[in-house]
Amino acid sequence: MTSAPTMKSRAGQVAAWALVIILAVCLAVFAWIGVRAYLAYGHLTAAQETAREVAADLSDPAIATSAVPQIADDTAAARALTSDPVWRLVETFPWIGPQLNAVSTVAAAVDQVASEALSPLVEVGTSFSLDTLRPVDGAFDTAPLEAVADAAGTSATDVGEAAASVHAIDESALLPPLQSAVSEVGDLLDETHTAVDAVAKAAVLMPAMLGSDSPRDYLVIFQNNAEWRSLGGIVGATAVIHTDGGAISLGAQASSGDFSRYDGGVIPLSDDLLAIYEDKPARYIQNVTQVPDFTLSGELAQAMWLQETGQTVDGVISIDPVTLSYVLEATGPVTLPTGDVLSSDNAVSLLLNEVYQRYEVPAEQDAFFAAATAAVFEKLASGQADPAALISALSRAGSESRLLIWNANAADQSVLDGTTLQGDLPATDDTQTTFGVYANDGTGSKMDYYMQLDSAVGWCTDGGDSSDAALTVRLRDNAPEDAANLPSYITGGGGFGVTPGVTRTVIYLYLPEGAEVVSAGTTGTVTTPGFGGGEHEGRRVLTWSSDLTPGEESTAVVRVRTPHTPSLNVQSTPTINIAATDDLAVSCEISG
Template identity: 85%
Template sequence: MTSAPPTKARAGHIVAWTLVSVLVIVLAVFAWIGVRAYLAYGHLTGAQATAREVAADLSDPTIATSAVPQIANDTAAARELTSDPVWRAVETLPWIGPQLQAVSTIAAAADQVASEALSPLVEVGTTFSLDTLRPVDGTFDTTPLESVADAAATGASDVGEAAASVHAIDSSALLPPLQTAVTEIGVLLDQTHTAIDAVAKAAVLMPAMLGSDGPRDYLVVFQNNAEWRSLGGIVGATTVVHTDAGSISLGAQASSGDFSRYDGGVIPLSDEILAIYDDKPALYIQNITQVPDFSLSGELAQAMWLRETGQTVDGVIAIDPVTLSYVLEATGPVTLPSGDVLSSDNAVSLLLNEVYQRYDVPAEQDAFFAAATAAVFEKLASGQADPATLISALSRAGSERRLLIWNADADDQSVLDGTTLQGDLPVTDDSQTTFGVYANDGTGSKMDYYMQLDSAVGWCSDGGETSDAALTVRLRDNAPADAANLPSYITGGGGFGVTPGVTRTVVYLYLPEGSEVVSAVTTGTVTTTGFGGGEHDGRRVLTWSTDLTPGQESTALVRVRTPHTPSLSVQETPTINTADTASVALSCEVSG
């Protein structure tokens, strides 16, 4: 056998050793990456667990003071483990590179939040207590809120940047578990941003609304959910709240019967609104929330109050009995002059149904409502409400669009931009597609106490620049079988041409901006008229009307073609059972 020449043999050995060396280096690199990824995962998991414990009770910011440093230690370690030169070099490789980039981006975002965004709030939290927000002799000290403003604004900005970096990750190239992690972290960061941004906005706006820079007057309007309007219910009672240097006092009160009808409307309405709603929102105080835009409701209420009393209010605030029930969780039960004990458990049924069965005269009903308002206000002003529970109650009401605020001052109102407190029309943009479902009573009654409104939305096709989205809306009448025998003030007594016991509902379906109707039909146990409608501020509006008797239901099925976005949602009239309504099945099989 002839042996290989020494030169070739030597070359062969060099190639072999080179390949072995490269393989060893590659294995070492992947071992390095693997170990560091495993350690980083451990730190991120620890940070997530601690964050969830904090998130379980966000009503008191002092809870986070001990937890945030622990979270920051974990996120800093994860960021260091996923940002060394070896890791960065491997990020440039195909397939595995996007996985590593996603992990390092998540680690960096989490560390930015823990180490940069929350740290200033922790420093403030060491000296801040919610008990300082308790009013003393009817006066709030706004200084603690003002001390939080800068830290909260900085924190909101940093969290917003972190959330944007995670949302920018291209999940299409990621493994399924990592895709899920990116989605979950993105949602968590969005929620954190919303919470801190709310603190920042409150710290800026609340001192001003409490009269820190001069006296203010706000008209509080109470929406009655037993008689639906788009934003909640008819306005049946109003009261002025006066603030000055942190002190709060009740001013004049009025019921809907104290407002006269305005020939031609109290302020001009646009042609678009007139085509859909006629001029009723500008004629009657009961109808100011019929158009689902609280900025218009605020202007209408301000103008009506000025015409009736000569007083110009600085803003308008809307609440409903459900909000009052949440507040009563913080104040505890209150005893009314009638002897009734108003509590979080009975506020809705007592104020929206029992009072109408007890009193036939509207003036007596109004007196009952005024007494309830005064009793709850007195307990709030005396500092008997638990601050943490009260903040949680108002936050819940705001998220359910039951608490709405309009400031006449444009700068003050701009602070609320992007929040549910403004009661804006549904927004569709590059990140979200939103339908609007707004129910209105057409019976002139309090029968909506028994009505149930459910809705669902979903994509009917995946991906692409445009997709089909479906909206399903169901109305069900849960009134007792003998509803016709209820007091006439509840049934309407046939005053608007509707037989007692029948509930007429008009629903305005706001379709996403830029969408095209594919089909729209109604189904159910009753026959309804076809869709009417118009257009409002770039949104196609379908109007749907139905008459229901106890036990009957009707469903609207709408399918539209619209640009595909990551988020699809529906904005709905808040009813007394919004939080626990039965689910309705989404249907993409719409024809018609």
């Protein structure tokens, strides 16, 4: 008969061996996971490096044809390494489980993009070249774009779904290095989605706007950034572009001086807008971009053109001289009838400052602008612009809110939903909190050529449902000390009650929807007593006015209480003196 101690000894040995086996299995499992994770990391890193090399060029489907298969090989390997039964089992464990689940989710998302989502675009990309978008004898062949539309739309939808799956990962449960990696992949997928979605939208909208189905007429308005308005600057010149079956031609041109004053307004404005802007946006062509909503600007400009000419245009497109400088990088320099050579380097200074110093008579200025418009259009229509460079130029202008489009056809306009091309009011939702900073000249001058507008935002507290966010806005007058001696057309000549050499700026600060003001004030070499304002489509608007002389600056600080979101942004008037805001610190308190 076995003694009790012997039985206990054997039981102990069994338990010990069981523990050893369990530890061995655990070590094997974690070794298995570790090796596969290491290999998967290598494949994902390789795929990411390749993807970043081509991400900027995904607006050209042909670029993807060579890169995507290479990326797909790596992403498929990473997905296989992170989806076996052992990996899935360990995903259910505490702590380590969320780490592994994040890795497998990222691997599956990027593989979905490379192996599935971009496949339709790759297939059509083999027969697509951007050079087919070069006009011949003033006409575009829209067929290549139309052939890409369905494939690009499918790809954009699938890439968006993959990006959403990565953004759904709870990063708070992850180790810092993995948090950073997940965030980077999410950003890369967002960039890819933006690029592919741009192709899809262009493939649908461009043929229609080029008159593939029926003739179209678009009013192009040129915003003058030397005299600020919320969306850029006053409308100083206009031109009609006629399209028919891909053919484009330049129609009537007009300056702001050719438009009437529309007493009572060309279309009625809401009571909220009247309380903030009065009826000026609806009375003067120069002010149609005063309200930071290009849908309204387009309707106003269309109505004013109809009043003056009897022609109803199909839409309105806005550009500025900075956009023109980007376009000139694609076309190369253009020689004007005056002998001037207009280039990407001098377009802004020549059109926004030198012309006013050279010509005192507005009619001579208008003639110069009309000649510049015609010369650039002729070079574009003749196919002398490099298509890839032109797309890059327009994309850059769009991302900076310098290129704006409004289509009277609602279906056409809906294609642009979610893009900066619509010139929408700042949006706040569960993912983002957005302030708006919109500058307007109050001098009746071209002094904003010298002005600099900076803005910065930041969270002051993180209280979950009720966080504090701050907006800091700085105005600086960089005009020469003898600015009062500049031509009166530049200084305004005191015509609006502002002493020559002084620059008056009115800024409309749009607060996030539902935000509650905690504090607001100004500081700097010049301070102002307070803020006016009102409300526009659920957004509180603070109005801030400042008079500055050369070398002076004024800063406004606004702190609000609003729900905390992952992204905090500021949407601002595009100016010519784009500020390096690194030197502008966000302030949560008003300081003297």
